[in-house]
Amino acid sequence: xxxxxxxxxxxxxxxxxxxxxxxxxxxxxxxxxxxxxxxxxxxxxxxxxxxxxxxxxxxxxxxxxxxxxxxxxxxxxxxxxxxxxxxxxxxxxxxxxxxxxxxxxxxxxxxxxxxxxxxxxxxxxxxxxxxxxxxxxxxxxxxxxxxxxxxxxxxxxxxxxxxxxxxxxxxxxxxxxxxxxxxxxxxxxxxxxxxxxxxxxxxxxxxxxxxxxxxxxxxxxxxxxxxxxxxxxxxxxxxxxxxxxxxxxxxxxxxxxxxxxxxxxxxxxxxxxxxxxxxxxxxxxxxxxxxxxxxxxxxxxxxxxxxxxxxxxxxxxxxxxxxxxxxxxxxxxxxxxxxxxxxxxxxxxxxxxxxxxxxxxxxxxxxxxxxxxxxxxxxxxx
Numbered sequence: 001x002x003x004x005x006x007x008x009x010x011x012x013x014x015x016x017x018x019x020x021x022x023x024x025x026x027x028x029x030x031x032x033x034x035x036x037x038x039x040x041x042x043x044x045x046x047x048x049x050x051x052x053x054x055x056x057x058x059x060x061x062x063x064x065x066x067x068x069x070x071x072x073x074x075x076x077x078x079x080x081x082x083x084x085x086x087x088x089x090x091x092x093x094x095x096x097x098x099x100x101x102x103x104x105x106x107x108x109x110x111x112x113x114x115x116x117x118x119x120x121x122x123x124x125x126x127x128x129x130x131x132x133x134x135x136x137x138x139x140x141x142x143x144x145x146x147x148x149x150x151x152x153x154x155x156x157x158x159x160x161x162x163x164x165x166x167x168x169x170x171x172x173x174x175x176x177x178x179x180x181x182x183x184x185x186x187x188x189x190x191x192x193x194x195x196x197x198x199x200x201x202x203x204x205x206x207x208x209x210x211x212x213x214x215x216x217x218x219x220x221x222x223x224x225x226x227x228x229x230x231x232x233x234x235x236x237x238x239x240x241x242x243x244x245x246x247x248x249x250x251x252x253x254x255x256x257x258x259x260x261x262x263x264x265x266x267x268x269x270x271x272x273x274x275x276x277x278x279x280x281x282x283x284x285x286x287x288x289x290x291x292x293x294x295x296x297x298x299x300x301x302x303x304x305x306x307x308x309x310x311x312x313x314x315x316x317x318x319x320x321x322x323x324x325x326x327x328x329x330x331x332x333x334x335x336x337x338x339x340x341x342x343x344x345x346x347x348x349x350x351x352x353x354x355x356x357x358x359x360x361x362x363x364x365x366x367x368x369x370x371x372x373x374x375x376x377x378x379x380x381x382x
Contacts, residue, residue, distance in 0.1 A: 001371075003030035004086040006100045008074070008093065009067050010034045013043040014208075015186060015283045016113050019165075020092050021046045022187045022356060023111070026364055027090070033081045033100070035074060038064035055080060072144055075099060075151045088371065091159065098162075099155035107374045109367050110159035111184070114169055114280045115176045119148045122212075129211045153177065161370045163363065166281045166302045182366055185305075186281055187359035190351055193290035196268040197344045202229040203332070204270035204293065206263055206284060207277065209236030214276035214298070214323055216241045221328035223249035228332065230274070231266060233258045267291035272335055272342075275303060276323055282306060289316050290351035292344030296331050298323055306354065310338065314346035 005027065007020050024030060024046055032047065035055040039047065055077040057063045063070050074096045081100055083089050089106055091097040094113035102108040118126040123145055132138040156177035164170035164181040173181045203222070207213040215234060219242050222230040228251060232242055235257035246252035258266075264287070267273065273288035274296045281302035285295045289307070297303040299319030307317040318338075320331035335342070 001088060002086045003027045003088045003090065004033055004083045005030045006033045006078070006081065006083070006089065006091040006093075006097045008034065008078075008095050008097050009036040009038075010047070011036060011038045011064065011067060013039065013046075015281070016092060016094055017046070018283075019111060019113070019186050019359075022359055023090055023092065023363070024050070026360055027088075030090075031086075033083065035077050035096075036063055036067050038067075053081065071095070071148070075148070075155075088367070090367070096152075096155075098159055099151070100158070102158060107161075107367075107370050108159045109161045109163065109370055111163045111165070111363070112169060112173055112181060113165050113186075115172055116148060116152055119145050119152060120176050121172070125212070160374070161366065163366060166305050168301050168305065169280050172280075184359060184362045184366065185354050186283060187356040188283060188286045188290065188351065188354045190290045190355045192264075193287055193351070194264055194268045195290070195292050195344070195348050197292060198269070199271050199293075199344070200269045202231050202270060203272055203274050203296075204231050204233070204266050204288070205274045205276075206233035206258075206266070207275075209234045209238040209242060211238060212277055213238075216245060217323060217325065218274050218276050218328060219245040219249075219252055219254075221325040221332075222252055224325060224329055225332065226251050229253070231255065231270070233263055233266065264291060267293050271339075272296050272317070272332075274328070274332075276328065277301075278323075279303065285317075286351050286354050289347040292347050294335070294339075294342035294347055296320070296328075296335050306350075308346070308350050310341065314343070314349065315341055316347045316350045317342060 031051045033053045035057050037052055037054050057070050057077050078096045078099050079101055089102050089108045091110040093110050095116050098110040132141045162179055162181040164183050165186050167183050170181045170183055205218045209215045216238050230252045232254045243254050246254045267288045268291040270293045273293045275285050276298050278301040286306050295307045295317035299321050308315050310318050320327040
């Protein structure tokens with residue numbers, strides 16, 4: 001069986017790339033197709049010794065560092081990949097990968113990290129954050145997003161099977177594409193997470209510092225609680241803003257980018273992990289729980305599926321219902337009043353549900369079922 005794996009771009013080893021890495025582990029002889037491949041040294045182990053096919057975007061000036069600026073060309077670029085010689089095509093899609101063209105004698109399974117956020121329900125948020133709410137550039141952006149939605153909806157019929165990374169994303173798939181999707185949670189390397197039952201007296205917030213992650217909001221909330229220490233880890237465009245907020249509050253320590261080992265060392269010691277984003281899944285809260293840290297999270301999106309709430313038998317965290325300083329302050333106070341209920345052992349046990357082994361078993365079962373159904377349907381399958 002010849003297998004092709006298609007992913008939008010490989011420029012860093014983040015959550016979706018870790019999914020691709022696990023799928024490559026399931027199909028070690030698969031060929032990899034990606035629009036742009038620019039993984040930095042130290043993060044490129046998944047492509048070593050493997051056939052990687054890139055698109056014409058790979059050769060355009062600036063594409064490797066500013067790949068999102070080339071979004072208008074990506075639908076056409078993904079359609080230029082010739083995967084007609086493969087029996088099984090697996091796409092890993094958060095933008096255009098699901099639009100790869102396959103034929104009637106091929107099986108196409110698409111793992112959907114999210115429908116295009118900026119083209120659908122988060123369009124107005126992204127336009128506002130990009131300063132594109134008025135003027136000619138705003139009009140051009142809206143026209144582009146309109147045509148991206150048309151293309152995205154048309155290509156939603158291509159995959160034989162859609163797999164969602166959470167029930168939250170399955171609902172978005174049903175809303176946008178009118179298709180059902182089975183849920184397979186992304187893999188988390190639980191075995192690599194250092195567990196500790198001992199907690200220290202500080203809170204931890206860690207994430208890529210982009211506006212929707214709301215890291216500056218967390219910092220502002222803790223600036224109102226000078227008796228509670230916050231450690232902030234991450235890099236990105238909002239880092240200067242977070243540093244400015246921390247400059248007015250002696251209880252906030254901003255460390256910037258830290259490697260995985262350093263981040264996990266903080267997770268295994270933190271009193272709790274604070275998470276204010278509305279994520280499709282959110283791998284950080286799972287990693288924190290694997291290290292024994294309870295989670296204080298915004299009660300929307302994937303966090304509702306990964307954190308056991310206070311009303312459960314073995315709670316691992318609690319939620320705040322608004323992305324505001326006051327809501328975070330109230331949640332921290334509530335957490336401290338009920339802290340004895342959130343044990344490190346319960347956190348670790350809950351995180352085990354999202355292991356790499358669980359991902360591989362569940363995803364492979366879905367692919368095998370789809371392949372068997374395709375074989376049975378073919379007239380000469382006997």
